[in-house]
Amino acid sequence: xxxxxxxxxxxxxxxxxxxxxxxxxxxxxxxxxxxxxxxxxxxxxxxxxxxxxxxxxxxxxxxxxxxxxxxxxxxxxxxxxxxxxxxxxxxxxxxxxxxxxxxxxxxxxxxxxxxxxxxxxxxxxxxxxxxxxxxxxxxxxxxxxxxxxxxxxxxxxxxxxxxxxxxxxxxxxxxxxxxxxxxxxxxxxxxxxxxxxxxxxxxxxxxxxxxxxxxxxxxxxxxxx
Amino acid sequence: xxxxxxxxxxxxxxxxxxxxxxxxxxxxxxxxxxxxxxxxxxxxxxxxxxxxxxxxxxxxxxxxxxxxxxxxxxxxxxxxxxxxxxxxxxxxxxxxxxxxxxxxxxxxxxxxxxxxxxxxxxxxxxxxxxxxxxxxxxxxxxxxxxxxxxxxxxxxxxxxxxxxxxxxxxxxxxxxxxxxxxxxxxxxxxxxxxxxxxxxxxxxxxxxxxxxxxxxxxxxxxxxx
DNA sequence: ATACTATTTCAGAAAAATTTCAGATTTAAA
DNA sequence: TTTAAATCTGAAATTTTTCTGAAATAGTAT
Numbered sequence: 001x002x003x004x005x006x007x008x009x010x011x012x013x014x015x016x017x018x019x020x021x022x023x024x025x026x027x028x029x030x031x032x033x034x035x036x037x038x039x040x041x042x043x044x045x046x047x048x049x050x051x052x053x054x055x056x057x058x059x060x061x062x063x064x065x066x067x068x069x070x071x072x073x074x075x076x077x078x079x080x081x082x083x084x085x086x087x088x089x090x091x092x093x094x095x096x097x098x099x100x101x102x103x104x105x106x107x108x109x110x111x112x113x114x115x116x117x118x119x120x121x122x123x124x125x126x127x128x129x130x131x132x133x134x135x136x137x138x139x140x141x142x143x144x145x146x147x148x149x150x151x152x153x154x155x156x157x158x159x160x161x162x163x164x165x166x167x168x169x170x171x172x173x174x175x176x177x178x179x180x181x182x183x184x185x186x187x188x189x190x191x192x193x194x195x196x197x198x199x200x201x202x203x204x205x206x207x208x209x210x211x212x213x214x215x216x217x218x219x220x221x222x223x224x225x
Numbered sequence: 226x227x228x229x230x231x232x233x234x235x236x237x238x239x240x241x242x243x244x245x246x247x248x249x250x251x252x253x254x255x256x257x258x259x260x261x262x263x264x265x266x267x268x269x270x271x272x273x274x275x276x277x278x279x280x281x282x283x284x285x286x287x288x289x290x291x292x293x294x295x296x297x298x299x300x301x302x303x304x305x306x307x308x309x310x311x312x313x314x315x316x317x318x319x320x321x322x323x324x325x326x327x328x329x330x331x332x333x334x335x336x337x338x339x340x341x342x343x344x345x346x347x348x349x350x351x352x353x354x355x356x357x358x359x360x361x362x363x364x365x366x367x368x369x370x371x372x373x374x375x376x377x378x379x380x381x382x383x384x385x386x387x388x389x390x391x392x393x394x395x396x397x398x399x400x401x402x403x404x405x406x407x408x409x410x411x412x413x414x415x416x417x418x419x420x421x422x423x424x425x426x427x428x429x430x431x432x433x434x435x436x437x438x439x440x441x442x443x444x445x446x447x448x449x450x
Numbered sequence: 451a452t453a454c455t456a457t458t459t460c461a462g463a464a465a466a467a468t469t470t471c472a473g474a475t476t477t478a479a480a
Numbered sequence: 481t482t483t484a485a486a487t488c489t490g491a492a493a494t495t496t497t498t499c500t501g502a503a504a505t506a507g508t509a510t
Contacts, residue, residue: 151466152467190470191469191470194469194470
């Protein structure tokens with residue numbers, strides 16, 4: 001579960017980040033319009049918290065941008081303005097919820113949960129590739145109808161690839177998605193090698209018709225037979 | 226078993242809360258329309274007691290709201306008005322029962338039990354898994370026909386798992402369901418470990434064919450042999 | 451108040467998952 | 481073919497999570 005906080009005020013950004021990390025989300029932050037755009041284009045977040053009063057551009061136009069890109073990220077708008085106008089405009093533009101400042105952290109948490117619940121139950125219940133089926137909310141993976149046991153990181157990695165079959169993914173992108181932001185300038189990818197190795201072994205042992213192939217110098221891609 | 230009391234009059238709220246807590250329910254309260262909405266969106270209650278005369282909005286519109294959100298929570302309407310109108314409207318809007326003030330606490334309790342029975346076991350009086358049988362409204366548990374003595378928290382935990390056999394449940398979810406929402410940002414789960422340990426010991430000693438297995442990094446699940 | 455029971459906290463032990471490491475193997479390009 | 485970089489591997493080290501019995505605290509009933 002990755003959440004992007006788009007908020008220019010450092011203190012609030014900090015509070016939100018710390019609170020949500022305690023709630024076990026992977027949290028990333030963006031302080032400016034441009035930074036936010038870059039992150040959004042690079043990754044699909046489970047939920048985006050968007051302050052509509054950004055210094056270098058109105059948050060609502062960011063929302064417009066997001067929808068124009070056909071992104072599916074869910075958005076909760078945070079705003080100091082409690083004006084009906086902004087709220088309505090935000091929701092019309094496709095935001096999923098609206099929260100006026102000042103707000104309670106537990107209230108924010110409740111809204112996030114509600115958005116995620118809606119997203120997951122409304123969205124697809126399983127992801128299929130070859131003879132592998134993955135149930136995102138149950139942490140269950142089946143190969144040819146048989147359940148296999150994956151550890152947490154193995155599961156996260158597989159989930160990531162299952163959502164992007166046949167696409168080449170760099171190790172940096174993978175690391176960022178599965179391990180989070182703090183893994184930014186890493187000089188060796190041993191931890192990825194170790195995980196990929198174990199995941200491959202389990203998939204092979206179960207007779208999966210998918211394979212995580214390495215693309216020399218670029219990264220990996222999920223190959224579907 | 227979590228119950229939400231939506232009632233603006235503090236004294237009645239207090240009486241209900243104390244009584245229901247003694248009856249071993251986890252009780253939360255909301256005094257206003259908005260507070261209630263927030264709580265409802267955040268969590269699915271076993272039963273909601275709804276006073277339809279709220280200061281900041283009619284209770285019936287809250288009921289409408291609830292159904293629009295596709296929530297499955299059961300609702301018992303409490304009302305000072307004994308008008309047929311309100312009763313009919315309430316039940317039409319999907320309430321499960323109706324109780325006119327003033328009412329007897331034991332009567333309320335009976336209605337709640339009946340609603341819960343209908344909800345949880347489709348009217349069944351017991352929940353079975355393996356050689357374990359649990360009687361929800363008697364707080365009785367039998368293993369292979371022999372009654373075993375469980376403490377309150379142990380019972381609540383077992384009940385929770387018995388209703389969700391084979392499903393992985395996070396410690397946060399378990400804590401929220403069994404301990405209620407004052408446990409909001411916990412940084413350690415020692416109290417869960419302690420309870421699970423004791424419950425496991427009792428189940429094992431009685432020769433139960435079910436087992437609460439831990440799923441490393443995720444939570445627990447009830448395994449049925 | 452007092453005694454009794456239930457629950458939570460604590461500190462250390464155990465178990466499990468993840469990362470690091472050192473050496474082997476593969477790859478692309480000179 | 482030779483070379484250097486990239487990737488893979490099994491095992492060890494580290495970190496994280498879970499478990500345990502005992503002690504402290506909270507809760508109930510007398």
